[in-house]
Amino acid sequence: MKLSTKGxxxxxxxxxxxxxxxxxxxxxASIAARQNISESYLEQLIGKLRKAGLVSSVRGAGGGxxxxxxxxxISVGDILRALEGSLxxxxxxxxxxxxxxxxxxxxxxxxxxxxxxxxxxxxxxxxKLSQLIEESRGVKDAVSSPGSCCSx
Amino acid sequence: MKLSTKGxxxxxxxxxxxxxxxxxxxxxASIAARQNISESYLEQLIGKLRKAGLVSSVRGAGGGxxxxxxxxxISVGDILRALEGSLxxxxxxxxxxxxxxxxxxxxxxxxxxxxxxxxxxxxxxxxKLSQLIEESRGVKDAVSSPGSCCSx
DNA sequence: ACAATTCCGAGTATTTTGCTCGGATATCGT
DNA sequence: ACGATATCCGAGCAAAATACTCGGAATTGT
Numbered sequence: 001m002k003l004s005t006k007g008x009x010x011x012x013x014x015x016x017x018x019x020x021x022x023x024x025x026x027x028x029a030s031i032a033a034r035q036n037i038s039e040s041y042l043e044q045l046i047g048k049l050r051k052a053g054l055v056s057s058v059r060g061a062g063g064g065x066x067x068x069x070x071x072x073x074i075s076v077g078d079i080l081r082a083l084e085g086s087l088x089x090x091x092x093x094x095x096x097x098x099x100x101x102x103x104x105x106x107x108x109x110x111x112x113x114x115x116x117x118x119x120x121x122x123x124x125x126x127x128k129l130s131q132l133i134e135e136s137r138g139v140k141d142a143v144s145s146p147g148s149c150c151s152x
Numbered sequence: 153m154k155l156s157t158k159g160x161x162x163x164x165x166x167x168x169x170x171x172x173x174x175x176x177x178x179x180x181a182s183i184a185a186r187q188n189i190s191e192s193y194l195e196q197l198i199g200k201l202r203k204a205g206l207v208s209s210v211r212g213a214g215g216g217x218x219x220x221x222x223x224x225x226i227s228v229g230d231i232l233r234a235l236e237g238s239l240x241x242x243x244x245x246x247x248x249x250x251x252x253x254x255x256x257x258x259x260x261x262x263x264x265x266x267x268x269x270x271x272x273x274x275x276x277x278x279x280k281l282s283q284l285i286e287e288s289r290g291v292k293d294a295v296s297s298p299g300s301c302c303s304x
Numbered sequence: 305a306c307a308a309t310t311c312c313g314a315g316t317a318t319t320t321t322g323c324t325c326g327g328a329t330a331t332c333g334t
Numbered sequence: 335a336c337g338a339t340a341t342c343c344g345a346g347c348a349a350a351a352t353a354c355t356c357g358g359a360a361t362t363g364t
Contacts, residue, residue, distance in 0.1 A: 060331020061339040089155040212362025213308040
């Protein structure tokens, strides 16, 4: 039940990108340096965010990335799902159907899994990237070195 | 971000155990047969539940397992944590402290992780084994074969 | 004694994670 | 045109985690 480094690095990276791409596009190299993440690995992560339509890119020299839409329209859920795939800890086929499963078969545990899934998704969907940006600016003075804290 | 088979099988197994250990202790073999789980693997899972104080055992011939305390005092959270370890998808050291991290360093993403962790734990802690038992009995007619549905 | 059990630790194949690497493609500045 | 700076893309690979199996010791009812 762990979130992989994709999700942890990726959220940090996207937040960094958001904070540093207002004047000009932010490059992989610059984000990687500030956040202390390997360039080649970060490349993969940003690639996923791009395919998910969260960031847009400018190729060639002086290129880089920026948000594809306003930060208030991007939720942490969007970001994590883009990076991790489904966030559902348990995926029964037909978990959402009324009867579900094989039809004649009914699982009781199914409702447990559904509640867990819903809880997680609801939580991450209600946190918007814009909120994190605001908080970041708020504590800007206190912030020190790159790499954030415990590598999360 | 997946719950392992430990958690999935284990919850099913414990529910089965609760439903079938009222007259006499339920053996690994019987639970395994009903739930269609490998005996040797199930042994490990029940072992964890026992060490966590959720089930008690009777050794020797005719032995088996039963709940160590009333089902209303056992939450799904207790069960899953016993089987999976911490359910927190992200574990920063010092996630709960006010300042946390290395002190001078402040992460914004930390609050995201904390909200996710809290959300999951709260969700699973408010579901009690007794509720699942009641639901199980409720749909007893509809229930068919062993093995539940999609192996979850 | 013997069969039925729980108890326990070690071993192992498969899958997932967390990367690295090489090279193709695009764009800017000179 | 050329080279420097970037994104883009897929393959490959070592380490870790998962999902088990297996052998055997200890315990207890008949």
